[in-house]
Amino acid sequence: MKLFVNDLTVMDFSYLCPKRGMVGESWIVDILLNGGLNEESMVQDFGKVKKELKHVIDDYVDHKLVVPAEHACTTITHDDSNERVQVDFFYHHEGAENAQSLHLYCPPEAYAFVYADEVNMSSVTEYLKEVIKTHLPENVHSVELFLREEAIPTDFYHYTHGLKKHDGNCQRIAHGHRSKVLVFENGKESQKWQNYWAKRWADIYIGTKEDLVSPSQLSFQHDNIHADNFYCFKYQSSQGEFEMAIEKEACEIIETDSTVECLAQFMFDELKTMSGMTLEVRAFEGVGKGAIVADE
Numbered sequence: 001m002k003l004f005v006n007d008l009t010v011m012d013f014s015y016l017c018p019k020r021g022m023v024g025e026s027w028i029v030d031i032l033l034n035g036g037l038n039e040e041s042m043v044q045d046f047g048k049v050k051k052e053l054k055h056v057i058d059d060y061v062d063h064k065l066v067v068p069a070e071h072a073c074t075t076i077t078h079d080d081s082n083e084r085v086q087v088d089f090f091y092h093h094e095g096a097e098n099a100q101s102l103h104l105y106c107p108p109e110a111y112a113f114v115y116a117d118e119v120n121m122s123s124v125t126e127y128l129k130e131v132i133k134t135h136l137p138e139n140v141h142s143v144e145l146f147l148r149e150e151a152i153p154t155d156f157y158h159y160t161h162g163l164k165k166h167d168g169n170c171q172r173i174a175h176g177h178r179s180k181v182l183v184f185e186n187g188k189e190s191q192k193w194q195n196y197w198a199k200r201w202a203d204i205y206i207g208t209k210e211d212l213v214s215p216s217q218l219s220f221q222h223d224n225i226h227a228d229n230f231y232c233f234k235y236q237s238s239q240g241e242f243e244m245a246i247e248k249e250a251c252e253i254i255e256t257d258s259t260v261e262c263l264a265q266f267m268f269d270e271l272k273t274m275s276g277m278t279l280e281v282r283a284f285e286g287v288g289k290g291a292i293v294a295d296e
Contacts, residue, residue: 003033009054011147012286013112014160014176015066015119016089018073020203021250022065022102024158024176026286027121029057032144033136053132060131061112063169065104066124069113076113084240085111086220100247105220107240110172121147149178150287155191155198156180161206161258162242164235173233173242174205179290181267182282185275193271205251206258211235218243260285268293 008029017023031053065087068074073090087104104110116123125145132143162173169175183193213234215225225232225245231253234243256262264283271279280294 006030009057010287011062012177013061013064013066014174018091021091022160023203024160026178027147030146034142056132056135063172063175064112065174066112066114066119068117068119069115071117101224103222103245105243152180154180155194157198157201159201159204159206164237171237171239173244177286179284184280185277205246207233207251207253208257209253209255261291264291264293
């Protein structure tokens, strides 16, 4: 007997890619359980599947940075003295002359380490299947996971951020989303401005100005980090201290927090300087949620 649950959850996370750097992503999760009937004549109660397995998936991937632990360009250093983990990652954009790098020093909860040389739907599926197996009742023999992207017919972008003021997991400095954007100019959808943001924020890290520090203020050191080509971020939140150094060309620095409300306002304000029309911006944060800013 097979039990299926579609749209079990949406995983909003970022991952490290050897060709793109740090990529914000949103994957929808469908699940299929194989097993016999229990004493309630069920494979498993839908309520338990939605609550318990969703919690497992969210706990292990959602709002984390997924790291390809076996990639040759990944270095992972556990600092047991203060319960933080340093991740150094090198990547090479197609067409770029030199390699680029990312450096993070965060609590272990900020990461998901996938033991593969690449983060993709296949490697993340295998990672989650191994985790879920330990949480299944005896009558369930196996589980199948299906990860998929939202079908977006318009322009979209991948972004990563961290929200230090958030009480939950959004405070982690490197988690992200795959998000569409809708812009209306005088009441009509503007593909021009939607494409503009899709290009401007392709694989971007959106950082808050007040979180910037100099390389010398970081708690960790790396020979590759220099002020002329890196932005360095550092902040304390309820889950611990988060630090990161990232290439400047992979960043957009804004004056405010990077909540979707603030991002919608930022996009709106930027467009007002370039368009003399009446505007409405609908900025999404992953799948099916976001914020709207429009002319009164």
